[in-house]
Amino acid sequence: MAREELTRLTGSGNGECNQNDCPNVYRDETDGRIVVQGEQCEAFRPPVGEALVKIPEHVLREAARALGW
Numbered sequence: 001m002a003r004e005e006l007t008r009l010t011g012s013g014n015g016e017c018n019q020n021d022c023p024n025v026y027r028d029e030t031d032g033r034i035v036v037q038g039e040q041c042e043a044f045r046p047p048v049g050e051a052l053v054k055i056p057e058h059v060l061r062e063a064a065r066a067l068g069w
Contacts, residue, residue: 001028006035009066010059023055025063034063 006026038053
């Protein structure tokens with residue numbers, strides 16, 4: 001899947017980082033799932049095919065507002 005196929009919910013690019021290198025939250029419009037971009041986390045080993053990432057709380061709050069939650 002390409003980034004262009006996702007709806008970006010956070011990070012307008014006007015803050016402390018540029019358009020593509022910030023922690024961000026996206027929505028896959030084909031199945032409604034949430035895609036998270038963040039710093040890789042090694043807290044524990046997730047199941048095969050999954051990953052752990054860290055994002056700041058404000059990014060998650062911004063995504064919730066964008067979704068109307």
